[in-house]
Amino acid sequence: MDFDFLRELISPAYTKIVMLVMDGLGGLPLEPGGKTELETALTPNLDALAAQSALGLTVPLGPGITVESGPGHLALFGYDPLQYRIGRGVLEAVGIGFDLEPNDIAMRGNYATVNESGVVTDRRAGRIANEISKELSKLLTTRIEDVDFFVETVREHRLAIVMRGTGLSAQVTGTDPLKNGYPPLTIRALSPEAVKTERVMNLFLERSRQVMESYQPKPPANTLLIRGIDQYPHFTAFPELYSLRAAAIAVYPTYRGIAKLVGMTVLPPDGSSWADEFTALEKHWNDFDFFYLHVKETDLAGEDGDFSRKVKVIEEVDRLIPRLMALQPDVVIVCGDHSTPAALKGHSWHPVPALIYSKYVRADGVSEFGERVCGRGSLGVLPAAHIMPIALANAGRIMKWSA
Amino acid sequence: MDFDFLRELISPAYTKIVMLVMDGLGGLPLEPGGKTELETALTPNLDALAAQSALGLTVPLGPGITVESGPGHLALFGYDPLQYRIGRGVLEAVGIGFDLEPNDIAMRGNYATVNESGVVTDRRAGRIANEISKELSKLLTTRIEDVDFFVETVREHRLAIVMRGTGLSAQVTGTDPLKNGYPPLTIRALSPEAVKTERVMNLFLERSRQVMESYQPKPPANTLLIRGIDQYPHFTAFPELYSLRAAAIAVYPTYRGIAKLVGMTVLPPDGSSWADEFTALEKHWNDFDFFYLHVKETDLAGEDGDFSRKVKVIEEVDRLIPRLMALQPDVVIVCGDHSTPAALKGHSWHPVPALIYSKYVRADGVSEFGERVCGRGSLGVLPAAHIMPIALANAGRIMKWSA
Numbered sequence: 001m002d003f004d005f006l007r008e009l010i011s012p013a014y015t016k017i018v019m020l021v022m023d024g025l026g027g028l029p030l031e032p033g034g035k036t037e038l039e040t041a042l043t044p045n046l047d048a049l050a051a052q053s054a055l056g057l058t059v060p061l062g063p064g065i066t067v068e069s070g071p072g073h074l075a076l077f078g079y080d081p082l083q084y085r086i087g088r089g090v091l092e093a094v095g096i097g098f099d100l101e102p103n104d105i106a107m108r109g110n111y112a113t114v115n116e117s118g119v120v121t122d123r124r125a126g127r128i129a130n131e132i133s134k135e136l137s138k139l140l141t142t143r144i145e146d147v148d149f150f151v152e153t154v155r156e157h158r159l160a161i162v163m164r165g166t167g168l169s170a171q172v173t174g175t176d177p178l179k180n181g182y183p184p185l186t187i188r189a190l191s192p193e194a195v196k197t198e199r200v201m202n203l204f205l206e207r208s209r210q211v212m213e214s215y216q217p218k219p220p221a222n223t224l225l226i227r228g229i230d231q232y233p234h235f236t237a238f239p240e241l242y243s244l245r246a247a248a249i250a251v252y253p254t255y256r257g258i259a260k261l262v263g264m265t266v267l268p269p270d271g272s273s274w275a276d277e278f279t280a281l282e283k284h285w286n287d288f289d290f291f292y293l294h295v296k297e298t299d300l301a302g303e304d305g306d307f308s309r310k311v312k313v314i315e316e317v318d319r320l321i322p323r324l325m326a327l328q329p330d331v332v333i334v335c336g337d338h339s340t341p342a343a344l345k346g347h348s349w350h351p352v353p354a355l356i357y358s359k360y361v362r363a364d365g366v367s368e369f370g371e372r373v374c375g376r377g378s379l380g381v382l383p384a385a386h387i388m389p390i391a392l393a394n395a396g397r398i399m400k401w402s403a
Numbered sequence: 404m405d406f407d408f409l410r411e412l413i414s415p416a417y418t419k420i421v422m423l424v425m426d427g428l429g430g431l432p433l434e435p436g437g438k439t440e441l442e443t444a445l446t447p448n449l450d451a452l453a454a455q456s457a458l459g460l461t462v463p464l465g466p467g468i469t470v471e472s473g474p475g476h477l478a479l480f481g482y483d484p485l486q487y488r489i490g491r492g493v494l495e496a497v498g499i500g501f502d503l504e505p506n507d508i509a510m511r512g513n514y515a516t517v518n519e520s521g522v523v524t525d526r527r528a529g530r531i532a533n534e535i536s537k538e539l540s541k542l543l544t545t546r547i548e549d550v551d552f553f554v555e556t557v558r559e560h561r562l563a564i565v566m567r568g569t570g571l572s573a574q575v576t577g578t579d580p581l582k583n584g585y586p587p588l589t590i591r592a593l594s595p596e597a598v599k600t601e602r603v604m605n606l607f608l609e610r611s612r613q614v615m616e617s618y619q620p621k622p623p624a625n626t627l628l629i630r631g632i633d634q635y636p637h638f639t640a641f642p643e644l645y646s647l648r649a650a651a652i653a654v655y656p657t658y659r660g661i662a663k664l665v666g667m668t669v670l671p672p673d674g675s676s677w678a679d680e681f682t683a684l685e686k687h688w689n690d691f692d693f694f695y696l697h698v699k700e701t702d703l704a705g706e707d708g709d710f711s712r713k714v715k716v717i718e719e720v721d722r723l724i725p726r727l728m729a730l731q732p733d734v735v736i737v738c739g740d741h742s743t744p745a746a747l748k749g750h751s752w753h754p755v756p757a758l759i760y761s762k763y764v765r766a767d768g769v770s771e772f773g774e775r776v777c778g779r780g781s782l783g784v785l786p787a788a789h790i791m792p793i794a795l796a797n798a799g800r801i802m803k804w805s806a
Contacts, residue, residue, distance in 0.1 A: 033768060064792030065412070
């Protein structure tokens, strides 16, 4: 929905909305005619909530399209993922919990090996050991002119690199030839505003080579390859768009990062489990109007192809629902950012079950939360980006429109 | 969906997709509370397939809009029918099985009668008899300069006329005043590129008048009216868009023509019935990734208002489903290009039942294929153009998207 249109209709209210995202919630049966993970799970609390909710299936981006968590979450937050894009470099930095600032330039990096002719012989530097990688990253973190270069090991050869300083631009080419057998490229400015960036990046790369060369014992990596150079995305801020004080409670850094990109307040997790997320929710209940809670383990179990673990995670989340309902939220959304069926061991295109509970929702009256009942639900099969406007309406936060 | 976006995500696979289009499949009950044609038909094989399929209702173009077969098929093939248009002249030529070539100009024509003052007194030349019409059309088929004019009788006064030659353009006005009481117009070029077309068309029309004048016995027609002058449409080719070797198997020429316009390979029908289409499917199974099969008789029965014949056609198609499933296709789509309820004796705006079968589909688990169960299906009420992306995803032919 057009943000300018929506924003004009937003009206403040003393109501509270909770969006509980179970990552990769949607599933598939293991056998034809069987039940999905969510349908298999014993979820008395979600079932009771479903009975008072409108049910539906959300499509994150478009028919048949499988998405990553980034666009999947943007859609749930009401942003068209094709229009609001988070670049790979930014996602990489956000994914390791790097606290990006609005003027930062983020990129992906690789430790790599070049031979004496300057040709890349291994883009992954033999999957360099984590300890050496982290040690090198510390040494490569530096300041050139007034620009800070933060180098962070993601895993082995994979790096997130962030530049912070004045007058920087993402309008530069990378150095990664993307396959072995070619020399690394040189950073080049693609616009006049990027001349300084070109200069400091080339200085940084030259310094990095010298550092790796003098490192003892000689590491398998002797160069840095750079790609996916992105600006911090400047999205319309979620709290401003919807006039909501919005908080994110997520144990996993990627999700705190995405929430921060859309302007939510990221609350410190009170621990490392999703039960701790509910504790944080209780603690901050009076301070915000909107809470985003994230459960990662449903997706991880799906990715591992572990049907019964995904079932178990859903059952454990179900046991926490009474704590959420005890807070008497006005609107509750239980949903997923995409499907991750254990049967496929990965993300999939299948629409994702969703429920919207509120006093004013037209409840389907079905005491079950699962793919099939949601497929017959009164929300229908709807774009994930429609969830927020419907939730806001149920929270008494959208005025009547007239031309 | 945006073709550039989709094309970037297409990945090749060794999977096979069959789209079985029953023309005008959607129907209506004859009496309130009764069953539709599809619901009445005994379809044990389609019912069994439905149990393993996702069900839905497709909307060919938009809510309340009734379409012809052309746009109805384009939507099923994934093309937005409002953006990808097949002109009337082209459809007329394609409909009679004329083998259009990419540089041809096609138009609709009428045999008509003008009086001595040159005013059209009958735009249909008294619905001239088919035999005389065909005889005249043979005589009017000619060559002017380097341009071939093919004149083909569609029925009575209705003609398809095709120009083939170099330097032609569709940027010319027609001659049909569209009602009696006015003189025919003169062909006029609307752009400098159309000057040659204007000249040869006016020469052709002058020659046509002379031929009709000298014909004995004097026919009711003494002039030709021209309208709907179209170029061969240049669509993004279906096989290139989806990276599929695509074959069309259709007894009726219109449907072979539409498939050819989108770049499918048109297989020679092995006979004149839809059972022969299944024989052709078996014969060419190894040579293509995508097969489009077309059954016309559902639509014809609907147009005739013959409810029980439409039921019978559906039952006969049902008996052929085991031959299709014996080939072990990865994805099967059973659908229609529009509704043609016998109760309305014509095409209608009603959404059309559709099923998508695959090993990876989230099946609705309903052993029935009919309008009402499809209306509660997990595909929801969806644009017909969404069917192809969903089918491709189920065939493992769409990669995960990330920004």
